[in-house]
Amino acid sequence: MKHVLAVIVENKPGALTRVSGLFSRRGFNIENIAVGETMAPGVSRMTITVDGSETVIEQVVKQLHKLINVIKVSNLTNEPSVMRELMLLKVTAEAGNRSDIQQIVETFRGKVVDVAPDSMIIEVTGNDDKLEAIKLLLQHFGIREVARTGKIALLRGSKITIKS
C-alpha cells in the first residue's frame, strides 16, 4: 500500500542525501519525493510517497527518526489531508485539435501555459487519480514530455505537522 509521509528536516548539507540514501540502502520502495522550505528558518519539509506493508512503513518511519537531521516524521496516509501534485505536459497540438484539448483541460481545471505552432504546455494540479485521468485523455493527441513535482500534503483542519 502507498503511504505518504511528511518528513521535517533540518536544512543541513547532505540532509536530503541522508534521507534518500536510507531508502535505497534499506530497500524501501520510494515512489516520489518533494522538498521545500517551511515557515521555520532552516527547516525543510519533505513529502515522501513510499510503497510497502504496515511493518515496512513502521521500519521506514523508525529509520527516518534515527537520522539526526530529521526532526519529525508523520504518516499522513490515514489522516484527513489535502494531497496535491502539479504536472506539466507538453502535448502535440495542431490547429485542428486545439479546441478539443482546451476542453479537456478545462474539465480538469487545468491551464494552458504555453503555445507553440505544433504543441502546447498544460499545467494541471490534483491527486494521483486526476493526473492519471487527464494524462490518459491527452495521450490520444500525443504527449511529448511530462514533468511532475511529486506529491505534497497538509493535514485538513487546524492540526499542523510542525510548529514554527
Added chain:
Amino acid sequence: MKEKMAKGSAMILAALEKEGVEIIFGFPGGTVLPLYDQLYDAPIKHLLVRHEQAAVHAADGYARVTGRPGVVFATSGPGATNLVTGIANAYMDSVPLVLITGQVASAFIGTDAFQEADITGITLPITKHNYLVKDIEELPGVLAEAFYIASTGRQGPVLIDIPKDVFDQEAPFIYNQNCDIAGYKPTYEGHAGQISRAVKAIRDAQRPVIFGGGGLIRSGASAALRELAEKARIPIVLSLMGLGAYPGDGELFLGMPGMHGSVTANYALTEADLIIATGVRFDDRVTGKLEFFANNAKIIHIDIDPAEIGKNVTIDVPIVGDVRLVLEELLRKLRPGNTVKWLKQIESWQNEYPLPIGSNNGASTLKPQFVIRELSRLSGGNTIVATDVGQHQMWSAQHFVIREPRAFITSGGLGTMGYGFPAAIGAKLAAPDKKVICITGDGSFQMNIQELATAVYNKIDITIALINNGCLGMVRQWQDIFYEKRYSYTSMAGSPDFVRVAEAYGAKGLRASDEKTATAAITQALTEKGPVLIDFVVDPEENVYPMVAPNRPINEIIIRGDY
C-alpha cells in the same frame, strides 16, 4: 566579555581535553599537518599506528573497554578511506568513536584535487552522523555535538571532516557540552505500562529465557541482569556481543545461542514460552531461519533503539529505553514465577549435550580448543580477551570463560578479520592493569600484522595467541561441509615464520605444537612483559561445533566433534 579566539586545530585539542580524552589513535598526512603541528607540544597522548584501519580498531577496542568514545585522526583521501572498514565495524557493533579527518582546502573541494575523497559521502551509511565543517564558526558546536551523539543513545561512530584551511582559521571558542539537537532525543526511561506488562508476562511464564546482547554491556546492566535472573530463576543466553554481561561460569548461563551456540541455548530459545530480549538485535546468526525462531514464545524486547524493535521478529512487549534503567524498574515490580520444572529440563539438556572440547583422544596433535581452554584457565580473572574473526573467534566465545562485562572484545556485526590485534592494543591502553590476550588466526593476523611495530615501540604488554591452522579455517569449514571439500583458495601456505616475524619486530616469539609446550608457553607468556607472540601450531582439520547451517531453524543443530 570578549570571547576567547582560537584556531581550528587548537579548538579540537581543547575540545578533546574538555571531553576527558586521554589518547588519540592516528596517522598524519598533508591535510592534517596543522592539526599534527598543534599536537607536537600538546600534553595529550597520541598512538602512531602503521595503518589507519588499525587506528580505528584500536580506538574501538579502547572505547569498548572504557565505555567512552575512542578518538581517531587521519588525513584526507587514502588516509580517510583506510578508516572505512574500521568505521563500518564500529557502526555495526554500536561503538562510540569520534573520527577527525583532514579534507583538501575549502577552495579545492569538488575539483578532484590531490588526495580528495568525499569521506562524508562515503561514510554516510556507516556513521551515526557525520559533518563537513566549512565554516570555522561552526567547529566548536560540531565538536560538542559529535561527542554527544557518539556517546549517547545507541552509541556509534561520528566523523568530522575538516578542510585544511579551516584548521588555521580563527573564531571565538566556547565549548558547550549541553547539546540540544532538535532531531535527536534518545529515550532512556521505559514506558511504565509496557514494564507492567513485562512484569505480568514474567510472573505467568513457565519457560522463560533471558536473551541478552551488547546493550547489556553498553548500559552497564550486568548487576541488574544478574539480580533479575537470580531472583526470578530465569536462565540466560548471551549473544557474542553480550558475553561477559553474566559470568560465563554462572549457574544460570546456558551459553551463546545461534550458529555456533550451545545446544542448550538453542533448545531453550526454541522451547521457551517467554523470551526477555535485552539489548539484542536478533541477528540472523542467532535466529537462524526466522519462521521457526521461538515460535512458542512471547517476546519482551528492551532496547534503546526503537528501530530494532520489530525489525526482524514480531514483539509482544516492546520497551524502548536504556536497558539498565528498564531492568532496574522491572526489578522494583518483579513477581517471580515458578521455573523449577523448566530448569530441570535445561539441566538435562546440559548433561546430554555438553560442549565438544575437541579432545585429541591421546594423540599428539594440538587442538585449538585445548589452547583456548588453557589460556582461560591460566590467565584467571582480570583478563581482557580480544579476538579476530573465524574459527578461533567462535572457539574463544565457547571456551574462554568470560566473567565480566567489557572483557570480551570482538567484531560481531561486521566480522572484520584484522580487528583483533589493534583492538587488543587499544584495550591494553584503556586498562593498563589488566592482562590482555589477543586470540587471532594466521589469516586474520596477517591483515594487521604491521601493528607489531606499534606494539613493540610503545611497549604494549599483551599476549598474542596465534591459532595457526595454516588456513582460513572458517571458510575452509564451510567448503568442507557445504562444498564437497573443494578447498578453493583457503590455504595460507606461504605464511611467514611468525616467531621470527615477531622477533624481527623486536617482540618475543614462542611456538607450541603439543599440549605440554602449549601450557608452558602460555605460562611463560603471561608472566613476561609483552608483546609476546605464541604460534600455536594446531590441527588444521578441526571444525567448530555445534553448528546450525545458515538459514536453518536453530534447533536443527549439527552435534559433532570430540568430547
